Amino acid sequence: MKFNDEHGKTAGELEKLETLEPELREALGNFKASVDAWSDAMTSRPREAKAPARANWSAITKWALGCVVFAGTVSGGVYQNYRQQEAAKVEAARIAEQQRELAATKVKIQDDDLMANVDSDIAREVPSALEPMASLMTDDSRGN
Structure with a gap:
């Protein structure tokens, strides 16, 4: 059966601590005391409540204006490109x-040229291939 003291150490661990050299036990005791003192000092010291930082409206305004100018420039370029397209x-x-x-x-x-050629071909009395023979004929013989 294990026995635990107030610090959660078993009986075996307590025996080991007791068997340590007295100088080591004293050094560990001093270290524990200094850690406890530091911890108590940190928890009991007064703390400062820091107020949230105030907004720098001048910088925010300049940043917002810069964003608006940038957006206007980009949108103007996009619109001009669209108009050119x-x-x-x-x-x-x-x-x-x-x-x-x-x-x-x-x-x-x-x-129109084709129709003019067709009209001229139709308007001829004699086809162009027979023109040399037609010139041999007289006007009287054509009628008979």
């Missing part, structure tokens, strides 16, 4: 429309 899209659409109109005009001109 939109303008580039509009310009590309305008150029594409001009190219479509130009292509449509070329097709219309080609169609």
